[in-house]
Amino acid sequence: MSKLRYIPLHTETTVQLKTLIAQHENQPGALLPLLHAVQAKFGYIPSDVVAPIARALNLSRAEVHGVVTYYHHFHEHKPGKHVIQICLAEACQSCGSEALLKQAETELGCTVHSTRADQAVTLEAVYCLGLCASSPAMQVGERLFGRMDNQKLRSLLNQLELSA
Numbered sequence: 771m772s773k774l775r776y777i778p779l780h781t782e783t784t785v786q787l788k789t790l791i792a793q794h795e796n797q798p799g800a801l802l803p804l805l806h807a808v809q810a811k812f813g814y815i816p817s818d819v820v821a822p823i824a825r826a827l828n829l830s831r832a833e834v835h836g837v838v839t840y841y842h843h844f845h846e847h848k849p850g851k852h853v854i855q856i857c858l859a860e861a862c863q864s865c866g867s868e869a870l871l872k873q874a875e876t877e878l879g880c881t882v883h884s885t886r887a888d889q890a891v892t893l894e895a896v897y898c899l900g901l902c903a904s905s906p907a908m909q910v911g912e913r914l915f916g917r918m919d920n921q922k923l924r925s926l927l928n929q930l931e932l933s934a
């Protein structure tokens with residue numbers, strides 16, 4: 771009987787991370803592009819990549835962690851299948867984005883800054899998507915949506931088949 775070869779995920783992650791670091795470490799301002807590459811590869815920024823990135827870029831772990839937590843774009847935990855971001859910055863707030871966020875929480879059965887138990891969706895509040903002239907704005911995955919209202923939001927969630 772042949773033995774199954776067990777490769778712990780963290781070992782594979784380490785190999786992939788080393789490749790990403792090698793691709794970015796010599797470029798000026800490497801931290802942000804490297805974090806983008808890590809998130810593109812893993813879907814989020816696993817906590818165990820912070821120390822090796824800090825060592826490679828001659829930064830403190832606090833500096834790397836600070837950047838990861840400062841930018842809402844970066845996820846510290848594996849996100850759901852769909853990531854929904856609703857803008858709560860000034861222009862969108864003045865056009866009703868807080869009410870949209872509440873509606874999304876209710877319809878999705880998911881509180882802001884969390885992932886629903888079935889991993890179908892992560893709901894985030896963000897602060898400016900660069901679509902201020904079309905407030906209130908939101909983003910689903912890579913797609914931006916402007917001039918949102920309750921009906922458009924409901925229709926969008928129905929299209930994604932995300933109702934709780």
Ligand code: FES
Nearest residue numbers: 857862899901902
């Ligand atoms: S304030 Fe919402 S997109 Fe800029």
